[in-house]
Structures are given as C-alpha cells and as structure tokens.
Amino acid sequence: MSDSRTKFYLDPQNGKWKGVCAGIADYVGIEVLWVRLAVAGLMIVGQQWWILLAYFVMAWIVEPKPSALYHDRADQKFWQGVRANPTRSTTEVRAKFRDLDRRLADIELHYTSRNSSLAKEIDSLR
Incomplete structure (x- = not known):
C-alpha cells in the first residue's frame, strides 16, 4: 500500500466542512465531537482566532484520506495506537x-x- 497509515489526512467522509476536525480525531483516536468542541471553545471562549486561519491552511495543504486506508475498525484502532x-x-x-x-x-x-x-x-x- 502506497498510502501511509501513520500520516495525517483530512477526513471529508466524516467531516462537516473540509474534514479537518474529523482528520484530527481520526489521527489521535478520539471522538470527532470533542475535537469540534475544543476548536469552537478555543476560538470563542479563549479568543484564539489564529485557529480559524490554521483550519483553512490545513484544509488547503493536507490531502484527503484514501477511502481504503484501513481494512476494518480493528485495523483503524491499531494504527491509531501506533501513532499515539x-x-x-x-x-x-x-x-x-x-x-x-x-x-x-x-x-x-x-x-x-x-x-x-x-x-x-x-x-x-x-
């Protein structure tokens, strides 16, 4: 397989807009809802507006996740553990x-x- 399973990818299949938060959630192995809440909380409550710029840069630079990257859910969990x-x-x-x-x-x-x-x-x- 030419695609790296330890690389960070956008996840547009599970994402709301470009899949940046879903990609981060897939990469670290947590629920995407928590990533979205953290991003929204940092932007609104923490006044960290640079996160919006970082979001757009990541959506522009990072490539989307290949559709057949993992064979099944167990394979996905294993590779998330390898990254962690x-x-x-x-x-x-x-x-x-x-x-x-x-x-x-x-x-x-x-x-x-x-x-x-x-x-x-x-x-x-x-």
Whole structure:
C-alpha cells in the first residue's frame, strides 16, 4: 500500500466542512465531537482566532484520506495506537508473537512426545 497509515489526512467522509476536525480525531483516536468542541471553545471562549486561519491552511495543504486506508475498525484502532505510542504498539505485537510462539511450542511438544493414547487415536483415524 502506497498510502501511509501513520500520516495525517483530512477526513471529508466524516467531516462537516473540509474534514479537518474529523482528520484530527481520526489521527489521535478520539471522538470527532470533542475535537469540534475544543476548536469552537478555543476560538470563542479563549479568543484564539489564529485557529480559524490554521483550519483553512490545513484544509488547503493536507490531502484527503484514501477511502481504503484501513481494512476494518480493528485495523483503524491499531494504527491509531501506533501513532499515539509506537513503543507500546511494538511491545504489544512482540507479546502477541511470544504468546503464539509459546502456544506452537506446546502443540509441538504434545505431538512429538511419546503419547501412546494420541498415537492410538491417530492410528484409528487411518
């Protein structure tokens, strides 16, 4: 896949205007409503009017998210976790592989050990 899953994209499918807030929400893995409320709150209550300029610049510069970037919701959550904390993500992947390796070693030990009842079952299936 040529599209980077860790890159920031606009999300016009889930966005209201250009998808900037939806893109930020997708990138950090939070609900888009909270991003919209934070932007509106900073602009109105905090008098941070530069956010409006930043919004337009981002809408102009950033490219939209490809439609087939994620395979499913679990894939999307995984990549949001990678963006949030890459070290934790690699640790989780290593732990899953260690668990799979341990389980495969247990299966191999079970089949290669001298288990007479298992040998009888296998012979009865032939």
